[in-house]
Amino acid sequence: MLKTHPTPARGPVGESVARLDGQEKVTGAAQFADDIQFGPGLLHARILRSPHAHALIKRIDASRALALPGVRAVVTGEQTPGYIGLYLQDRHIFCRDRVRYIGDPVAGVAAVDEQTAEKALDLIEVEYEPLPAVFDPVAGTRPDAPLLHPDLGQYEAVNFIFPKPNTNISNHFKIRRGDVAGAWAQCAAVVEREYRVPHIQHVPIEPHVAVAKWDEKGKITLWASSQSPFAQRNLIAKALHISQSQIQVVAPYVGGGFGAKAGVSMEALAVVIAGAVKGRPVKLRLTREEEFFTTFVRQGLVARFKLGCDTEGRLLALENTYYWDAGAYTEYGVNMTRAGGYSGTGPYDVPNVSVDSICVYTNHPVGGPMRGFGMPELHAGLEQAMDDLARSIQLDPVEFRRRNCIRGGDTVATGMTMHPTGLPDCIEQAAAAINWGHKAPPSAPTKRRGKGFAIMWKAPAMPPNAGSSARVQFNEDATVTVSVGGQEIGQGTFTVMAQMAAAALGVPYEWVKVAGPVDTDYSPYEWQTVASRLTWSMGNAVKAAALDARRQVLEMVAQAWKENPDDLDIVNGQVISYKTEEARSLKDIVIYGLPNPDGDGWIGGPVLGRGSFMPTYVTGLDAETGQGPRAVVHYTTGAQAVEVEVDLETGKVEVLRGVAAFDVGKAINPEMVKAQMEGGLVQGISTAFFEGLKLKDGRVQNPSFVDYRIATAADAPPQVEAIIVEVAQDDGPWGARGIGEHSMVPTLPAIANAIYDAVGIRMDAPPFSAEKVFMAMRQAGVVQ
Amino acid sequence: MVTAHPGLPEFDYVKPASLAEASRFLAEHAGAARAFMGGTDIFVRLRDGAWQAQYLVDVKHLEGMQALSFDPAAGLTIGAAVNLNRINAAPSVREHYPVLAEAAGTVASYQLRTRATLAGNVCNASPAGDTLAACLVLAGQVSVHGLAGPRQVALKDFFRGPGKTALQPGDVVTALRFPLPPAGYAAKYLKLGRNTLGDLAIVGVAALGYREAAAAAGLRFRVGLASVAPTPLLLEPAALSAGPVDEAALTAAAEAVAAAAAPIDDVRGSAEYRRLMVRNLARQALTEVWRKIAA
Amino acid sequence: MSLHHITLTINGAVERATVPANLTLLQLLRETLALTGTKNGCAAGECGACTVLLALPGAERGEPVNSCMVLAVECDGAAVVTVEGLAHDHQLDPVQQALLEAGGVQCGFCTPGVLISARALLDRNPRPSEAEIREALVGNLCRCTGYLRIIAGIQAAAQLGAPAGPAA
């Protein structure tokens, strides 16, 4: 059932126009936060970090550091009594009485240069009293586990998060639907599995950087590489007990975010340090090593699956438990565990469901949002278990997914009715493109080939009232400036917004620019650049703003021409009348108005369109059963298939081909949609084969590119095919929904399934390094 | 805990006018001064605080350092400052010592190899150094300028432990020399990293083989190993010199090579996997070399 | 720490600077000269965001280096080309044009280094194979694109031929 839309798709929506930011990015002109020049007055900050995974701070003495020539200030937790956090305020900006992970910020120094600041760090004396620590999420839930946040009961939390005081559990999301216990007896096959997913780093190529400055009146300016200028303003203001309007966040282009630069991670440190040297800008730039363990990381996961189906392969019951290794602070992570809970069945129609998604504090780096927001983690094991279940009744894994995948009109496990979705079509197209069911011979006798398949879903995870707003204004020459608060982080959102504004207004794409950098003093409000929500949510706001501007123009012209606005249109930058065939360029109209047709004076004036959007239809869910009419705005769904070749000599796995098919509702810019699908698939390959923080007693053993490898150009598969499926979204602009995160979600399990297909082995955790694959093959007797 | 700093620590940059001056300076400031080439090892270690140096002594401009020459009678001379891309691209190396070009081309990335040198790789004496196994099977020699003037050290006597070499205070490596390889020889370097390209070696295996009438089998083989012992290893598998060379002998040789390795567990790989990979890669490399020279 | 007076050309313009021994070429470009097109992604030779062309005195043409791994003092007398120096007379270099058209740019942070590696590859090998392109890019990490469109862009640039202006 397709819904039609009031505004028909018209150019340039649906066209693969050139990126708005392309030219400046290939010439080196594009400005990133670290490129902004502050002159010789700039001070540099460095952070003293906890060497202990868990300890009490007994004493800090910074007097020797302060005496070092060139040092301008030292700040500690004494200056930061307030709590900070997005969904749960469980964190001080600088640690006060306790440190909870190796890397926790204990003190900050501002000095004339980085080197002096570094020297000062060595002079700060901190006395710690080490405490027993928690390094495993399952162990962390036990009653005798060391308690990491004794004050959990007092922390402020949003109303859909349920911390359990006096435990390490900061959220527990549950789904109870149908009769799971009774269903097992009816199952022809039941599969039980446990999988682990390690902590993953986002690895934006641009490390975090923030520059802060306080003026004498207490106004704070923060320049940062940021996905969330408004959320940063809000959270930092709350933590410092000041008004939001006292902080201005300026956020130029972001050199890759993937979630790492959402919420607040290190930016507040710069703000607090700058507060001690009012009038001077202070820059804090993380080293690549700090980047690996002191910003957010993807949470680790221990997942237990129990799935059952009947003889036809119809899923009857699912009982999943997710223990999230959420790290030292879970201010953001609590909502990932919620998302992991309500989407915890994966994209399947299952009548009897029990899901427990448990957010556990550990003395590990801080878990936070990362591309997919819990979905890659849970799909990693779920999609392997589904394959196993299919095989256990001799059913082809693709056929199994055909029979069970979620379809429009199905009731999802939270009780919501699924909107129209193209998932079945994605499955067919991906299977056809990979030539499912046919096995090509390997390229050498020492190699084995296999194919793997996986499907996914993901909804934007956010508070129910996350809003977007936009401004569309004309310039004298009728070019258009679109102002938004969402951030260009590489995904192409500025381009897409310009396309939408151009289409809604009726002007050429080339006439539209998007105002940058995003600046909370000038840009309209946007919650955050996360959740793959901009095309949809900010797009709705931009479209509304453009239609508002268009209405103003048409009403003005109608008055001037004494016509009905319904007979007028804007086409290619001209107002035309379908009735009189009169035409006039927007240039003559949009700033100076038009002469009054009935006498002296003018009518109209500068045209300024405004638009905002907030989903008002998301409902709460019952705390005990997870049931409610509408858990989320919508789901983007998709399928991926890969063909791999395993080298029996080394265990090395090569992805020969990847196929991705996603239902994006409407591809506003098809080539950029495909670019997201390709980039996500390669990031998925990277995660599958190379990535994972190696943690030992809370210490990251591989905090550098030397030992945290990511895919290079030589690791990208020879061939990736991206397939766009379009089943329109009723609340999306032109029917569009997001794709940015989704594209990496099914890759890892598809690879795991392909490895199984090739050599018959399953591993209980990625990365599928050559060593892990070889040793598993050896254990299984496949190789010697 | 090694913490990487945002920049390099303070040091003096010294550019001596002659080798003699360089040796004198390095000897006078033993422990405080380091010679450097590309700096690709030094800068990283200074930055993360693993090494300290008061002086960095740049010797790349000194006599002969930039020369790469091949003499059909004497062999190949590679000045210490010749970068790995030049070695990888040099026609004389590609023709007469292709295994060296191959090994040089596996180090890091193209842009890093514009700076990184063979001499630096050798002097750094990391067990994982990618060129070391190839240099060993090619019977390389190190030309050293010390306080007492120039001397030659055979590479097989050069490595003393991880990061430890036969170099003395005041020594500057000026070149690496490779004798003419045995006529009709073949050689192969196989590297296993985590990524397809660009990673450090989990295991590196160089194999070289040639015909020699005096050997029982009529063939001789050498194997060089990287990343599987405190120093790179040079081995002559007995299984291949005693009797006829066939698949069984190659497998036995590979097993023996693996047994000679003394790998450790680290973040890149376990000792057990390394040993198994030495076996598999040695068998692959030896088989490939054998097919070529036996043909 | 020793200080050194150096003279070098950057994108064709002569620059003089007094540099401390430990200043890297990357820091000279970004911090001393405010030429911020060249990026700092790791300062350890791993990511390639800082890649520039460096022609030491006597060299025929610039070769790509990780500018974070070169001391500024070593560049006395050298010629450096950064991403800002690729276009001539407002005419993009073919690699810039082709990368744009292929969709090989997302966040753009790796882009300056990628472009320099690509230019250098085409200078030494005007008709590279796909494998050679991939190999030449191994030192340029990109987290956004998955590389495929970058590779396609360089293949297209090879078709376009040599750039308009002098490189170094």
Ligand SMILES: Cc1cc2nc3c(=O)[nH]c(=O)nc-3n(C[C@H](O)[C@H](O)[C@H](O)COP(=O)(O)OP(=O)(O)OC[C@H]3O[C@@H](n4cnc5c(N)ncnc54)[C@H](O)[C@@H]3O)c2cc1C
């Ligand atoms: C990102 C990155 C990736 C890398 N990947 C690899 C890899 O894949 N494989 C690999 O083998 N290595 C790798 N390395 C290590 C390094 O690049 C190589 O070891 C390189 O060959 C070192 O050469 P260099 O000229 O830069 O040495 P330098 O850093 O200049 O010197 C290295 C050592 O040798 C000494 N030395 C240098 N020249 C002389 C001389 N003339 N006389 C006496 N002593 C001297 C120095 O004092 C120092 O101890 C990598 C390094 C980095 C930064």
Ligand code: FES
């Ligand atoms: S900044 Fe990463 S290689 Fe130089």
Ligand code: FES
């Ligand atoms: S485009 Fe973002 S890192 Fe390459």
